[in-house]
Amino acid sequence: MKGNIIIGQSGGPTAVINSSLAGAIKASWKEGIRRIYGMHYGIEGLLQEDIIDIEDYITSSHDLSLLKRTPSSFLGTCRYKLPPIEGNEKIYEKIFDILDKKNIEYFLYNGGNDSMDTIKQLSDYALQHNKKQKFIGIPKTIDNDLPMTDHCPGYGSAAKYIATSMKEIIRDNESYGVSKPTICIVEIMGRHAGWLTASAAMSRDIDCNGPDLIYLPEVPFDVKDFIKRIKALAKNKKSIVVAVSEGLQDKNGKFICEQGTVNDHVDAFGHKQLAGTAAYLASVVTHETGLKSRYIEFSSLQRCAAHLASRIDSDEAYNVGFLAAKAAFEGKSGMMVTIGVEQREPYVEVYDLFDVHEVANIERKVPLNWITNDGTYVSDEYLAYARPFIIGSVQAYTAAGLPIHITMNKKKR
C-alpha cells in the first residue's frame, strides 16, 4: 500500500498558488492516498512538526473550486532555505524522522528558486540514505524567473492585474487636461527580473496608448536620459505614465531607490528611510521639470488579487500541481514540473518534468533582445510571448458583493 503525501507552499504568495494545491489534492484522491498532509508555514513549520490534515478543511469538489479562488497560501508559507546537507545532517535526519513517523512517501513543494533547492537537497539526501520518499517541485512565482519552464504559474495572474490596473490608471491620469501635464510613475515588483514590469505593455491596445515608458532592471537606468524623455513627452502630452521596476539600477549596479540624498536621510528614530524607486523618480521629475508628479506602488496587491486571476494561469497552476503528485506516485523524484508552449496562437501548452538540479538557484531574466534598443519599452516578441497568459477569467464565487475564500478558520470534522 502506498504511503501518505505532504504538500508545502513556500515564498511569496500568488493569486493561483492554491490552484496547484487543489490539483495535488485531486490527484491524491484519484490515487486513493490515505492521508493528505499540509506543511503549516512550509518547511519551517514542518521542522516544528506543525502539520495539518488537509481533509480537515477540504473534502469536496466544491471545496477545491473555492480553494482555486482563494489567494495567498492556504497552508501558510515561509522564507527558509535548507542549509547544505554536509555538516547539517541533524536537520535532514529530523525531517526524515518526521516524514517516516507519519508514513509520508510523497513530498511536494510549491515555490520558486529556493523551493526547488529544497527539493534538490531532500531528494539528494533520500538517494544517499536509501530513503523511500519521493520529492517533486511545483513551480510558482509571480517573478517568472525560473529556468527550464516557458513561464511560471502565478505570473499570468499578476500580469493580468498589472495590465488591467495600468489601463485604469492611464484613463484616470488622462482625465485632467487643461492644466499642466501630470507624470504618474508606477512601481512594479521584480527586484532582478523585469517580467512583471514588462506586463504593463499589454495595456497598449486600440483603446489605450499604454505607458509612455517602461523600464526593466535588465538595462542600466540613466536618470538624466529619463528626465530628457519626460521633458520631450510633456511638450505634446498632458498625461504621462511610466512603469518602473522596483529593482532599477544605474550603470554601476546601484539601486535607483538608494540614489542621492533624497533617500539617505535618517528619521527621528535613527532608521534609514528608503523611499521606493517610483517615489524617488517622482521627486526628481518635479524638481527637474516643475511638473506635477505622483507615484503608485502596486505593492502586494499584484500578487494576491485573485479577483483578477487569469483562467489560463489558474488552469496551468492546477495542472502542474496535479502532475507533480502523479509523478511522485509513479516513483519519480528530484524533478520539477515544467510548462512548455507548443503553439502560442491558438495557445497550446505541454507539460514535462525536469531534473531539479538544472533548475535550482538559476534566475531567468527578460532576454535583452525583447527590450527596445533605447531601453524604454518591450518588443513585440515579448507581447507575443506573454499575451496568452492573461486570457480568460476565473469567475469569483461571491456573497454580498465580495469574493468568498476558503480558510483554516474552522475544521470540517
Next chain:
Amino acid sequence: MKGNIIIGQSGGPTAVINSSLAGAIKASWKEGIRRIYGMHYGIEGLLQEDIIDIEDYITSSHDLSLLKRTPSSFLGTCRYKLPPIEGNEKIYEKIFDILDKKNIEYFLYNGGNDSMDTIKQLSDYALQHNKKQKFIGIPKTIDNDLPMTDHCPGYGSAAKYIATSMKEIIRDNESYGVSKPTICIVEIMGRHAGWLTASAAMSRDIDCNGPDLIYLPEVPFDVKDFIKRIKALAKNKKSIVVAVSEGLQDKNGKFICEQGTVNDHVDAFGHKQLAGTAAYLASVVTHETGLKSRYIEFSSLQRCAAHLASRIDSDEAYNVGFLAAKAAFEGKSGMMVTIGVEQREPYVEVYDLFDVHEVANIERKVPLNWITNDGTYVSDEYLAYARPFIIGSVQAYTAAGLPIHITMNKKKR
C-alpha cells in the same frame, strides 16, 4: 423646439461617473434633443470653448454599455470653482454667451460639492438675468460626503474595491506565520470624511476577520494608544492589519502625516517630503515594537477600478444621470438629484430632487455613533447602511483578457 444639452464632469474621477453620462445621453435620445454636447475638461474647458459633440463618439446602446464600463471621466475633468457672481459678471456673461451661441438650453454637471456650487451660481445667474438655461446637478463622489442624499454614486464601487482588496491583503498578510508578527497598515482616501475607510469593515465575514483596527478622521487619533493596541494584538496574532484614513488628525487637529521629524525632512532639492499617514505609522510601529511593518496605499486605484464596479452603484449612477436630464427637460433648475433608500433589505432605492442651495459646500461626515466608543472600528449600523452598495458586479467586456474601454481616441463620424 427644445434647445440642446451640454454635460460636464468635474472633480476626481470614479469607476461609475460615465454611467451617469450614459444615463443623461439616453434620456436626451429619448427626448429627441438635437445636439448632445460635452464639456471637454469640465467648466474649465467650457470657458475655453472646448466643447465636443458626444455623438461623434457615442451613437448606440452598445456604446452606452461600453461607456458604463469605462472608468474615469470620459469627457475629461477639472478642479475649478466658479467665483461669486458679484464682481465676476464677465465670467458668467462669457459662459452664457457660449451656451447661447450653441443654443444650449440644458446644462448638467456631474460632481461633488464644488460642482453643486457651480450649479447653484449658474442657476442663480440665469434667474437674475432671465436666461432660458436650466441647470441640474448630478451627484458623484467616492468620498460619499454630499448632504441630502443617502449616499453618492461612486462610493459603492470604491467601497467594493476597498473591501475586496482588504480581504485579499489580509489573506496575504496571514500567510507568514512562524516568524514575528507583521503589521500591515493600509491607507485609504478621504481627507475629512471616513466613509471610504469605514468600508474596509465590510471585509469581515465568516471567511475573513477583517482589519484589526479601523481609524476614521472623524475621531482624533492618539499615536500612543494605537501603539498600545498593536502591542496587545501582537501577543496573540501573527498578522495584524490596520485601515487608516489619509486624513487622520491628532486632538489638536494636526494631520498625522505631518507629525514629528520623520516627515519633516527636506530632500536634496529643498522640497519638503511628506510621507503618507500609513508610511508614518508603519515607521512608528517598527520603532516602538521592533515588529515588522509595511504599508499599502490604495492611491487612485480605489477610484478607477471599473473592473470591480458595483452593479447597484453603476445602476444608480446611470439613473441619477437619466433623471437629471429628465428634470432639466421638465423645466426644473438649480436642483440636484438625490438617492433615498426606502428599505435596506431587500434594497429599494428612490430618487428625488433637492434645491442645490441646500447641498452646495456642506460636507457630510460619518455619524459619531456609527464609530465604536474606543474609536477603533465602525458599528453594525454602518455595515447595515453600506452593505447594499457593493452588491452585484458589472461584468466587464473583455478582449484578450483585458477590459475594453471607450475613449475619444477616434471619431465615429
